[in-house]
Amino acid sequence: MAVRDPYETLGVAHHADQDEIQRAYRKLARAYHPDINKDPGAEEKFKDVSEAYSILSDPDQRRRYDAFGPEFRSVPEGVDPQTWARSRARAGAGAGAGAGAGGPFTGGFGGFGGDVGDVGEEIDLEDLFGGLFGGGRRRGRWGPTRGADQEAEVEVSVEEAYRGAYRTLTIDRPGGPQTIDVTIPAGVVDGQRVRLAGQGGRGGGGAAAGDLYLIVRIAPHPRYRVEGRDLYTDLPLAPWEAALGATVAVDTPGGEAKVKVPSGTSSGRRLRLRGRGLPHPHGTPGDLFAEARIMVPRHLSDRERRLLEELAAASSFDPRNPRSR
Template structure:
């Protein structure tokens, strides 16, 4: 079996990377390798590796255990000292395979010799990967009772979920596949970029009858051809005819909830933002965001004879110079 890849290597970040850097790397890689976007047969496996790496490194407690114990961190009981574990692993690797009393370990330790403060290498390492440590012991430890680790709760995990602006706005039921499992997820309305949705009991398995951990889905909102979301505010471009901008008008604007009306004041120029309060992302626990419509004045691509005549008369009658400094 090939050695497990390093989670930092998978995300392409240094070991000292901050949470924002890890999140940015995950979002970029997840979008590039999502099976719905990338048709490379290997993209799905890469996407799963990326999601697993992010689920571990984005949680500070889980990341500390991964840094301490490496790929086997899920099998190491909570109260094992990282330095003792590392020394035991190194010593066991140095001893190699031996039988009976043959062979000598690193630093001249022979088989069955205790390491450090009464810790037997084989007992410790066997215990790490069977959910217990101790046992009957070897020579010199006969009669000493072992101790069990007891039930170990499952670890919390994280995975990414990408939503359209409309899905994030409305919420609803979504199907998602995580670690080979297909789960039904209730997305609350108004979720925002980076928000976590908790699925109780869907994380790592517990041992010894302990409960499983939780699964947290980290929301990312996909780029949209019309909308741009900042927090709970939604930005949208609003095409306006020259006469609507000059004279003022009530015009229709698209929102994720459907069409709305916005008043364009007379004398409006391109770039002006018109705010519709409360028409942004919903907030079940507080104030909803706003929708900001940015005016873009557009002209007819083809003028009729009458339209051309009217524009020519306007040009002749007006003294307005848009390039004059004011």
């Protein structure tokens, strides 16, 4: 199961630290989020960016990608990276010579990508897999083989992405459907893959089972808009709160917070609450941005009307004149 180069997708160097990776992801996620960018290709780019971030923000996935490249999810656990690289190089060198020779192994191999060609004696499978085949080739048959990796999508709310969640999933197995209980860790982002070791396809010949990857999807929310780990929410304000300044309450997934509204705040101004977005298990949490929305009363009392009329007569403010704002 090959993936695009996550470093190239996010535009970061291979030695980039988590802060650099997170900044690059936030910038691209804002640029391509389907709620903001209506270009037909934006959604696909947003998925690529989310996929790249899910790999590079997970130390184990990043380590395996660095070791094995785009097909890292198809490489069994325990394979030595240098042995893997040497065997891949020998496969490339021998593919032309063995083509059409009618050897014992032709075509693609599992999820390792590409047509290997007629292997003949060019590749030592025991060397490649460190003995995982248990000498079966010499006995004229294949030995134990690791089970295939599987994928399943799971939808969570913003609150569940913040706190973590539990799910009961039904997975199709060769012997029939199987029900498993899974834990979604706190701090997942849309498109992230959560690895459940040993929960994939059953191995052959007593070998280990594959892994199950849960692809997380964050459901649309009536209050929050999600961009990576950052959250956006509307902050309704009375005209006098916006004009004079105030301290008001804001709902966040982690509970109520207070935000200071500066005097002279207009609609659309974003007030940042650091660390109030989605948590990050291995780094800096996201932020919550409260966007000011000035609301006016639909019905005025006689006193309110008189006061507003006095304000209108006394004020020289013209909202349509840029020099007044």
